[in-house]
């Protein structure tokens with residue numbers, strides 16, 4: 001747990017609160033909660049998320065490379081294996097339920113928003129160390145847990161079969177996913193508490209940029225459902 005007199009993940013959020021809210025409470029998220037999101041918006045998001053996950057797996061490969069001891073190596077390798085062996089397969093199955101086949105996924109052109117976000121994360125890790133990489137990944141890893149918690153607390157959110165996006169909500173609100181996000185948060189709190197102020201400020205910039213790129217990713221999805229566009 002982060003203590004109030006120490007900087008941690010919460011301080012990263014406080015450093016870019018308006019961007020963080022724009023991400024966590026984005027219209028894409030709200031409409032997903034209401035169940036009113038245009039299915040094409042969701043499909044576009046799912047397709048690009050497949051490409052996102054491929055680069056996300058590469059980011060864990062980079063984390064393996066940037067690891068400096070056996071603990072870090074094991075943690076990074078476990079994450080890499082989880083995404084490659086498990087989560088990619090689940091995503092492919094989920095896409096199939098939305099009428100998106102594996103063949104289509106394999107041939108997808110990458111949207112600029114996907115390129116921007118994933119390459120930003122990989123560059124942050126490449127030029128920095130393991131902490132820079134984790135901070136660049138934090139909006140993704142911890143953000144989705146926060147988004148799910150926020151969503152289920154809103155009165156407009158529809159749960160159960162009446163919402164076509166129930167599976168998405170239930171995956172990210174699941175105790176397993178929430179616990180994994182908490183592990184990441186604890187790791188980050190512990191690392192951030194040891195950083196000098198200038199170093200923290202540089203990390204906060206990376207966090208804010210990655211958060212803004214997540215906003216763009218939602219907006220990309222929303223735009224794809226705009227029939228007038």
Ligand SMILES: Cc1ncc(C[n+]2csc(CCO)c2C)c(N)n1
Nearest residue numbers: 049052056087139140141144214217
């Ligand atoms: C654009 C985008 N941002 C974040 C996530 C969430 N996410 C991707 S991989 C992962 C780790 C464990 O599954 C999490 C939480 C996403 N799917 N797409």
